[in-house]
Amino acid sequence: MDDVTPKPGRVTPVAASAERAGDAAVAPPSRNETIKADSRFLRGTLGEELDQTAFGGLSEDASQLVKFHGMYVQDDRDLRPERAKRQLDRAYAFMARLRIPAGVLTPRQYRALDQLATERANGSLRFTTRQTIQFHGIIKSNVRAALQAIDAALLDTIAACGDVNRNVMAAANPYRSRAHAEAAEAATRLSAHFLPRTGAWREIFIGEERARGGEPEHEPIYGATYLPRKFKIAIAVPPANDVDVFAQDLGFVAIVRDGAIRGYDVLAGGGMGMTHGESDTYPRVGDVLGYCSADRLLEVAEAVLTTQRDFGDRSNRRRARLKYTIDARGLDWFKAEIGRRMSAPLEPARPFAFVTHDDEPGWTRGADGLHHLTLYVENGRVADRDGSALKSALAAIAGLEDFAESGRFVITPNQNLVIARASEAERAQIEQILDAHRVGRAVSPLRRGAMACVALPTCGLALAESERYLPDLVTRIDAILARHGLEEQPFTIRMTGCPNGCARPYLAEIGLVGRGPGRYNLMLGGAADGSRLNVLYRENLADAEILAALEPVLAAYATARHDGERFGDFTRRAGWLAGG
Numbered sequence: 001m002d003d004v005t006p007k008p009g010r011v012t013p014v015a016a017s018a019e020r021a022g023d024a025a026v027a028p029p030s031r032n033e034t035i036k037a038d039s040r041f042l043r044g045t046l047g048e049e050l051d052q053t054a055f056g057g058l059s060e061d062a063s064q065l066v067k068f069h070g071m072y073v074q075d076d077r078d079l080r081p082e083r084a085k086r087q088l089d090r091a092y093a094f095m096a097r098l099r100i101p102a103g104v105l106t107p108r109q110y111r112a113l114d115q116l117a118t119e120r121a122n123g124s125l126r127f128t129t130r131q132t133i134q135f136h137g138i139i140k141s142n143v144r145a146a147l148q149a150i151d152a153a154l155l156d157t158i159a160a161c162g163d164v165n166r167n168v169m170a171a172a173n174p175y176r177s178r179a180h181a182e183a184a185e186a187a188t189r190l191s192a193h194f195l196p197r198t199g200a201w202r203e204i205f206i207g208e209e210r211a212r213g214g215e216p217e218h219e220p221i222y223g224a225t226y227l228p229r230k231f232k233i234a235i236a237v238p239p240a241n242d243v244d245v246f247a248q249d250l251g252f253v254a255i256v257r258d259g260a261i262r263g264y265d266v267l268a269g270g271g272m273g274m275t276h277g278e279s280d281t282y283p284r285v286g287d288v289l290g291y292c293s294a295d296r297l298l299e300v301a302e303a304v305l306t307t308q309r310d311f312g313d314r315s316n317r318r319r320a321r322l323k324y325t326i327d328a329r330g331l332d333w334f335k336a337e338i339g340r341r342m343s344a345p346l347e348p349a350r351p352f353a354f355v356t357h358d359d360e361p362g363w364t365r366g367a368d369g370l371h372h373l374t375l376y377v378e379n380g381r382v383a384d385r386d387g388s389a390l391k392s393a394l395a396a397i398a399g400l401e402d403f404a405e406s407g408r409f410v411i412t413p414n415q416n417l418v419i420a421r422a423s424e425a426e427r428a429q430i431e432q433i434l435d436a437h438r439v440g441r442a443v444s445p446l447r448r449g450a451m452a453c454v455a456l457p458t459c460g461l462a463l464a465e466s467e468r469y470l471p472d473l474v475t476r477i478d479a480i481l482a483r484h485g486l487e488e489q490p491f492t493i494r495m496t497g498c499p500n501g502c503a504r505p506y507l508a509e510i511g512l513v514g515r516g517p518g519r520y521n522l523m524l525g526g527a528a529d530g531s532r533l534n535v536l537y538r539e540n541l542a543d544a545e546i547l548a549a550l551e552p553v554l555a556a557y558a559t560a561r562h563d564g565e566r567f568g569d570f571t572r573r574a575g576w577l578a579g580g
Contacts, residue, residue, distance in 0.1 A: 056092035070157025228312030272501025290346025380415030455497025462497035464514030
């Protein structure tokens, strides 16, 4: 276990609570705080309720606790009206999300997950925007068997959801360079360092008995009530910002010298979520705090995370993310507070520059002579359908005898897949498999830069479609681009079914955020490198209105853009956006 000895000047949760108690008005803690405090380190009644399979869901309290174990209770919202008419319970099922630091899997692990999708879930896998895999449609009686299969593959779902540090992202494909390998290793260390220490996951889902005697169980970093809200970390390696480092609670930008990571610029306070109609909630890009040497990574990360643990809002969950803590108390206060928790202050930030935050599909070759294929996966959904058997193809590739030993599957932050470390012969075999399963690899630049959250029918927060709608919308926008000679121009377009921003739409050049059934806010003006928020352009648009609003802006871009000017920059320079 990593050293978690309190550093000089650290503020304990009790001391922080006492300090807050001195404020003029202290709101009572939210219901979630009581649930956590009473949960016996995330156990609650989960074990007992999983045994009660006559009801397909969980109680309200258990539904909150199961998130810490990487799962959400969902239901098929397409079936709600008919089931309500027949006075039936909702069609409950579980979504399970894995913890995969830097998105790296062995082919054997991937093959086990493919089998799990077939046998225990809805037959598909989904690559997420946090560089991991989630499964949908796991019925209650299959939950333990599914997690035991994950455990047998030497993986887990611990802390993939909940008020803890989530899956740690790193620049895609650690086999590209030494710096990329170091970033992936750093993500793995961060993930292990902030992993909850409770044995609840193994007891409830794997069937291990709790050890008797010894010291009482405790959480040396989190404490009994964990964090006020979710916490996200990512590591970027310039010139690519594929992890969207400005969108994270805590971001590290690798400063590379002579091919190796010498240190990191530290960013804090990013976050995408907001709530429609509540002006005190908003997306935010992270602030650059300073620079730390590579050997101080864990120390700096712990200082930031524990500051949020001690001072984050535990009364209003809508304002409980780190971005609100920083804005409420001030950036200077925040820098001073994390400085108290470190052995030395951060140094001045080093210069860095990003060029893109997209993936470039196709084959590349490493210095070791091995081949890497970045494979486009539309919205991250891996399934056999529409004449293309992607799921079967990837399972077949994972089963190649030699590749199963030495190859790797790497999920990218843009919901794509890198099939890494293939020999010349394996490259030919991979091509043959993809062709035999009719997996196309030619996509338009717009489609390549598109991302969507799951939304309907499974997400309980969704107000509108996303994954099921965006592909068709992209096809029609591509037709507009072709009319104006822009079909080869790169764009980023992102859609979410609600304002929580899981697909990071507020950083896109074209962002679409669900307002209600079939209606979206249209956002324009994000930076191509992911460093700037976009701006609301039109509100509450239906399908045809989205296209009608976009066409004149795209037409103007086609004729009046500067050489090399990206669409997001153009919309601001040319006056299409208020305050742009």
